[in-house]
Amino acid sequence: MADISIDAVAKRYGDTTIIDRLSLDIRHGEFFTLLGPSGCGKTTLLRMIAGFVTPDEGRIVIDGQDVTRLPAHKRETGMVFQDYALFPDKTVFDNTAYGLRVRRFSAADVKHKVGQILDRVELGHLQHRYPGELSGGQRQRVALARALVIEPRVLLMDEPLSNLDAKLRIQMRDVIRQLQQELDITAIFVTHDQEEALSMSDRIALLRNGRIDQLDTPEGLYARPGTSYAADFIGAANLIKIDSVQSDGDAGHVMVNGARLTLPQQEIDGDVCLAARPEHISLRDAADQGDNDVPGEVIYRRYLGFKAAYSVRLGDGQTVTVDVYSAQDPVYAPGAKVALRFESGCRLVRA
Ligand SMILES: Nc1ncnc2c1ncn2[C@@H]1O[C@H](COP(=O)(O)OP(=O)(O)OP(=O)(O)O)[C@@H](O)[C@H]1O
Numbered sequence: 001m002a003d004i005s006i007d008a009v010a011k012r013y014g015d016t017t018i019i020d021r022l023s024l025d026i027r028h029g030e031f032f033t034l035l036g037p038s039g040c041g042k043t044t045l046l047r048m049i050a051g052f053v054t055p056d057e058g059r060i061v062i063d064g065q066d067v068t069r070l071p072a073h074k075r076e077t078g079m080v081f082q083d084y085a086l087f088p089d090k091t092v093f094d095n096t097a098y099g100l101r102v103r104r105f106s107a108a109d110v111k112h113k114v115g116q117i118l119d120r121v122e123l124g125h126l127q128h129r130y131p132g133e134l135s136g137g138q139r140q141r142v143a144l145a146r147a148l149v150i151e152p153r154v155l156l157m158d159e160p161l162s163n164l165d166a167k168l169r170i171q172m173r174d175v176i177r178q179l180q181q182e183l184d185i186t187a188i189f190v191t192h193d194q195e196e197a198l199s200m201s202d203r204i205a206l207l208r209n210g211r212i213d214q215l216d217t218p219e220g221l222y223a224r225p226g227t228s229y230a231a232d233f234i235g236a237a238n239l240i241k242i243d244s245v246q247s248d249g250d251a252g253h254v255m256v257n258g259a260r261l262t263l264p265q266q267e268i269d270g271d272v273c274l275a276a277r278p279e280h281i282s283l284r285d286a287a288d289q290g291d292n293d294v295p296g297e298v299i300y301r302r303y304l305g306f307k308a309a310y311s312v313r314l315g316d317g318q319t320v321t322v323d324v325y326s327a328q329d330p331v332y333a334p335g336a337k338v339a340l341r342f343e344s345g346c347r348l349v350r351a
């Protein structure tokens with residue numbers, strides 16, 4: 001187990017800043033995720049922690065030890081790559097044994113440790129196979145076993161599930177999370193998949209252009225996004241333009257399409273918009289429009305079994321998605337005049 005401190009780390013390629021003086025602290029035993037879209041710098045940051053890329057500025061400290069200039073193999077980190085990077089001409093056993101042999105463990109220790117970790121990832125019976133004779137999920141587990149067998153201080157994983165089919169991806173989330181908990185190891189996980197991040201992590205750093213946009217628990221990021229970027233990236237919120245904002249003590253008043261909405265007060269300055277998740281808006285007949293309601297017209301309704309997703313157009317042409325869960329609710333046809341009620345989960349965020 002380790003705690004990791006990343007202190008004002010910067011990386012540039014030519015004139016382009018990839019990681020922009022980024023700082024963060026990861027705790028002992030934490031499952032920490034770097035989340036963000038393609039190109040935001042996740043792999044670069046992970047590889048700096050692993051020691052494969054050298055920062056231009058800043059420090060990386062593992063367990064109180066400054067490792068910024070330490071070569072990768074001396075950092076005691078285990079890495080799982082997106083394409084697994086297994087040796088094709090080595091068996092499952094020899095792939096897994098690699099790190100132990102480099103560290104000159106005795107043959108008896110290698111046999112014991114490899115046997116143990118392969119049993120743990122349920123590959124004991126396949127130890128004589130070659131990577132080419134394994135399924136994607138099995139290869140992924142060899143990569144995990146190879147990273148873990150050296151009992152690293154930190155397990156680093158770069159999109160380890162992205163080559164698996166949808167069902168296996170979801171199963172492997174639980175396998176990785178359980179293994180991390182059981183071994184009580186600090187883990188840093190890279191993904192661009194928000195659902196993967198929410199379901200596996202203790203905390204998530206949402207990255208944007210080499211900086212942290214928001215660092216929070218999964219619940220915090222979902223319930224209290226601070227920016228339109230976070231609200232949109234995690235769970236796809238409606239981002240609704242507002243005409244004006246006023247605050248008085250503990251309430252904020254927002255004008256949307258000429259209707260006045262009252263939201264719990266949030267301190268916020270600069271350009272703001274209203275982030276409203278589809279499940280935080282309800283629909284009613286236009287005739288029943290009340291406070292906190294904005295009029296709209298149904299464009300279409302998609303029936304999805306457990307819910308229906310409506311697209312509703314506001315007076316100024318903005319389109320809003322609304323999820324309706326209850327089978328009891330009236331079905332609104334395209335063209336129906338409705339009122340949208342913005343429930344308390346809706347928030348003002350920085351635009
Ligand atoms: N060795 C390099 N030389 C020049 N530019 C690089 C190098 N490595 C990465 N980059 C650039 O740095 C940016 C961030 O790359 P990085 O691989 O960290 O992104 P990422 O967040 O992991 O993206 P993805 O989700 O696609 O894997 C990209 O624009 C990439 O082109």
Ligand SMILES: [Mg+2]
Pocket residue numbers: 042043044158
């Ligand atoms: Mg990457």
